[in-house]
Structure formats: C-alpha cells, structure tokens
Amino acid sequence: MTMTAPHPIPLHTARAPAYLWRKPVLAAAVVAVLAGGAWFALQRAPAPATPVPATKVAEQPPVLELGSADVAAISARSLALSLPLSGSLAPLSSATIKSKVSGVVQTTTVQEGMAVAAGQVLARIDQADLRARLQQQQAQLDEAQARLSMATKNEGNSGALLAQKYISQNAYDATQNSVELARAAVKSAQAMVEIARIALEDGVIRAPIAGVVSKRHVQAGEKLAPDMPVFSIVNLAELTLEAQVPASEIPRVRVGQDVRFRVDGYQQREFTGKVARINPSTEAGSRALLVYIAVRNDDAALRAGMFAKGAIVTDRADVAPVVPLAALRDDHGRQVVYRIADGKVVAQPVTLGLRNDDEGTAQVVAGLQDGARVIVSKLPALKPGAQVSLPAEAAPTAAAATTAASQPKKG
Template identity: 30%
Template sequence: MLKRMLIMLVLTGLVLGGVFGFQAFKSAMISKVMASLANPPQTVSTTVAASQDWQPQLEAVGSLRAVNGASLSPQVAGLVSAVHFESGADVNKGDLLLELASADDIAKLEALKATAALAKIVYDRDSKLVNSKTISQQVVDTDRGNLLNAEALVAQQQALVDYKSITAPFSGRLGIRQVDLGQYLAAGTPIVTLQQLDPIYVDFYMPQQALAQIKVGQPVTAKVDTFPGRTFPGQISAINSQIDVATRTVQLRATLQNDDDALLPGMFATVDVTTAAPEKYVTLPQTAIAFNSYGNIVYLVDDNGKDANGQPQLSARQIFVTTGATRGDQVAVVSGVKDGDVVVTAGQLKLRNGAPVHIDNTVQPANNPNPTPSDK
C-alpha cells in the first residue's frame, strides 16, 4: 500500500514538474520573441538649437507711389507745333516739353498791348490837363478805367499764350509720349506722365491693434520681388487720421530712399516696420514643431551612453514648447528648448516618447529666415 502511494506521488510530481517546466519554457520563448519584435531605431534628422537676435517687426504689404506724379495735358485746345522731350527722359522743373500753335494768339496779344499803350498815353495826358481845369475829373476817371481794362485784356491774352506751352511742373522722369507732331489736341488730352522718383512713397495698411506700436519717424524696410535680396530703407512719414470702418485697418505712408530710381510707382512691396530693440530667441526650423490643438511639441534627442558593442544609444524625448513669431523657414521658441539641445527636425511623425533613434543629417529641412522661392 505504501509502495503504491509512493509511486503515485512520484508520478504526480513528474506531471506537475512537466507542466510548470513547459510554462516556464513558453514564457521564456515569448519574452525572446517579444524582444525581437521591439521597435528598431528610427532614422531622423536633427539640429542643435542656438539663439539668434531677432528684430521685432510688423509686416504688411503695400503699393509704391510717387511723391509727385501727374499726367500732363494742355488746358486749351490746339495743334502740336513742337515736341521738346523724349520718352523716358529726366527733366527739371520748368523745362519746356511741348508747344501748341499760337501765332493767332500772339498777334492778338500784340494788338491788345498796343491798345493798352494807347490807353496809358491818353490817361497820362489827361491827368496833366485836369490840373488846369481843361478837362473834367470824370474824363480822367474814364481814361483810368480804360487803361485798367486794356491791361487786364493783355494779361488774359498772355495767359492764353502761356497755356500753349506745356512745361514740367516739377523735376522727375517722363513716361511714354502719347501725342505726335501736328496732332490736334483737345483740352485735357494726356500728353505724357511725369513722376518724381526720389524719394518715393509706399502706402500700406496695418490693423488698428498695431497703432500703439507705430509712430511717425519709425524706421521701415521695404522689399520688392523685382530685386530679390535687396532692401530699401525709409521711415514712416504719415498716419491716416481715421480707421477704415470696413476693415478696421489704418493707412500708413512711409518715405523710401530711391537714389538709383530702381523703384517705380505702382510696384507691389513688402514692408517691415521696426517696433522695438532686438531680442534673443532660440530659433528652430518650422518643420521641428508639431503644432497641435493641445500644445506644440518638439522631440529632443537624449544620449544614453553606449551599448555592449560601443554604439551610441539615443532616444527621443517629447516636450511641449511655447512658440513666438515666425520668419521665413524659422520659428522663435519662447520656452521649452535651450541652447545646445539636439532637436529632431524631420522624421518625428514615427516617434514616441522614449523611442530609440538613429541620426542621419544627410538631408536637412529649410532653415532660412529670408527664403527666396525658386521660379523653377
């Protein structure tokens, strides 16, 4: 009986040992398989965070216009008898540009001058005779009235003759000639445009909230896509006295230096208004920031030493950041990142907190504060 019990206990122990041994073996194999299925290091590109001095600015778009600009035209009708300018020429104030036929008007002017001269002779003679009571004071008064009337007619005719000569009202550059020699012009027919190019105005709009940061004399810089990479300095010269009720914006005007006449009226311009002293910010490529409704995220790369094979062990660490202004391809980071931090700039979509990473900086995302788009 005892022998049977011992045999039964031995068999029971063998069965239980087999069961527990199999479970231990299964757990070990599962652990080994799961370890082999762990995420491999993800390839990312990185940059080292560094501080830059950023000039606080307000940006707007505007349109250039001449300080003085006019479309010249005659005040009276007439036939073009002489053209004294070339298209695109620079002229000075008072330069004669065009003449209309005026022979008849000049002849009439000479006749009126003769009449006025005769009226003066009569008036001077009668003024002497009135003292000797030879003629009455009424005659002298009539003579004086005739003289004043004759002189007024001379002045009127002289103005008409002057209207037949078109001169430059200010110094500037002419446009394309619109009339030809021998052409009959009605009053008001455009002859040519005249623009004063240096200095030149740029008109632009700012939201009403920006008024607290803007004042007359504030420096500005303008850029036009005609001259990539070039800036034109100037300063605010006027602020409109009312807000546009439709857009709640205010119109501003800045005066720009244009020594080489590179800027022309009508050009589209981007205007940067300097509002304060430069400030130091940590800047990153905009691709480094994951913008979310619950916060903006970047991934930092931590160095966890080396593994058994001497290879560096790098991992990603997710942090929330506060961003500021953007400029070109860059964004200012107000808090969350400091100088020297290694920040992931590409490949972060496949990362999670603590994920192993492998750095490959063969290709880097754009990081230019003043990018110039290619036409190709």
C-alpha cells in the same frame, strides 16, 4: 625404470616470451606522448579572463549619441518682431500737365520713359494767334495811355480856368473825373497785356517737376483746348508703399518704424523704408487702415505700381544670445534649457526677453553665452547629468581646436 621429474626453472632466471614484455613498453610510450601534448597545450592556452564584478558594470552610465538635428548652437544677434504687410508702390510726387491755352501742337520734345528736369521744354504750341493777341492788347494799352494823357492836360487847363472864374466847379469836376476814368482804362489795358503775355508763355509747355515721362497724351499737329492733358510725369526718387494693416494691429505701428519688403523681379534684393503716415480712418468695406511707407529709390530700381510684400519691424531688442523655443523646458515653474558641458547634460536656467513666435526664437537676457550648445529635441531618456556624445560637425576635436588656435592671426 624410475622416471625423475624435471626441476622447475626459477622465474628470475627464465626468459619470458617476447609478447609478454612488449605490451608494457608500448603503454608507457603512449602515456609519455599524451602527457607531453597536454603540457604543450597548457603552455599555449590563454589565461582565463578575470570576471568583472557586477557592481562595476552597473556604475558606468550609458552614453547617448545625439544627431545634428538634436543640438543647436547659440548665437548672439538682434531679435526683432515684425508685422507682415503687402501693398503697391506709388510715386510720392507726380503731375499731369494740362494745356492752359488753345492752339495747335507744333512740336513735342520728349517721349514716354524719358527723364526730364524741372522747367524743361516738353512741347510748343503754335504762337501766331497768341502773339497777335498780345499785340492787340498792347495797342489798346497805348490808346488808353494816350487818353489818359489828354485827360490830364484838360484837367490842368480846367484848373487854370477855374482859378480865373471862367468855368464852374462842376465843369472842373467833370474834367477831373475823365482823368480818373482814363487811368482806370490804362490799368485794365495793362492787365490785358499781361494776360496776353502769359498766354504767349503758356504756349511753351514745360515740366513742373523733375521725373520721368509716364504718358504723352498728344502728338504734333493735334489741336489743344484749355485743361486738356498733354503729358504725365512721375518722380521716382521717392515712392510711397500703401499697405493695409488690420485695425487690431494698428497699436503696434508707429511713425518712423523700419520696413523691409521685396518686389517681383528683385527676389534676391531686399528694399527698406520707414512708416511715414497712418490713415486715421478704415478703408470702406474692410477693417483695415492704410499705412503709408516712405521708400527711397535713388537707383530708380523700383517703379510705380509694383506689388510689394514685406513686414514692419514693430519692436527690436539689443544684441543678445537667441535660443530656439524648442529648447525651452519647464522645470517647476522656471525656464531652463539642457546645455551640453563636458559631455554631460546640464539644466541651465535662463531669463528670457523679447519672444518671436513667428520665428520660433526668444532672446536670452541671462543664463547663456554666445557659442553654447543646447538640446532642442525632446528625448524621453535625456535627463540632467546624462552623458552624451555630439555629432562630428557639432563637436570639433581638440586637435582641430588646437590647430586653429596655433595659426597666426591675420592683421
């Protein structure tokens, strides 16, 4: 028996097993999913930033931020130089009233602290003795006038007798001499009467000046003697501030200069005066001279003996911009300030006038205007041309400036 071999089946007609065709299908599906995800990711990803050339970054300078203490606003005012002083206040006019006659004080009409007018009655002395003395002197005057009248009659009779040769010339001369003596006696008696009358008037004590009673030395019932003090009066309408000034500073002081000062008890009030006199010699034990300053005291706020502390205005400039000394810089021998203009630092040359080292300011004659802003801090990185930003309170916004300009002005 002959065995015949089977014929081979063609590949394109034979059916492949299931596991052979499933693998390529799965691989294709995975590739499709991955490709779709990559396309979606590329669509959502941001475009890469375009790199900035290094040359453009280097061209933008840094902006320095300034603080409020670094900048000062320039204002125009009158700058003055002053010389400090201190001293005590004394009344320009005062009086200590003394008794001119002796007697017992009958009444007193004023007390300490009371204001009095010139000529006002302050006290009365018992005038009984003074009136009796006046009457006595008046009687002596009457007697002297009677003697003069008798002597005058005798002179007339003697003249008639001399004409008839009944008496000698010597007798007539004696009669005439008696008349002269009687006339002299009358004049003396009249003077004594006037003295007694003045003494009677002095028994009424009056104020010689207007002012305030500062001391009452006697009471009613006390016995007064001549030249004994009765009252003390001070006039507070005008006071004198007596201050010592070093001799080295006297050339700066002139009559008529303004003085400003304060006293204890009036810390919030400033008083004024003017230099009235300068003592020509120094005080004993010191190298200082007394300067007398006239002070008006119309409201009687000041009192004699108060201690005052202030300054003499020795020089004063006209109204001009004033710059802090801290803002001044030396630029090759010239004075400049760093002014802020349009956010940049500008080296602005200035011409200075009066300088006040005590206040730390100087007057600007030329170079700055009122309202300009200058830098007062010495910042090493700050140079002319640098860009700066001002603090909010030093640099108002343009919107605020526009709003302020658009508001109607009050007429």
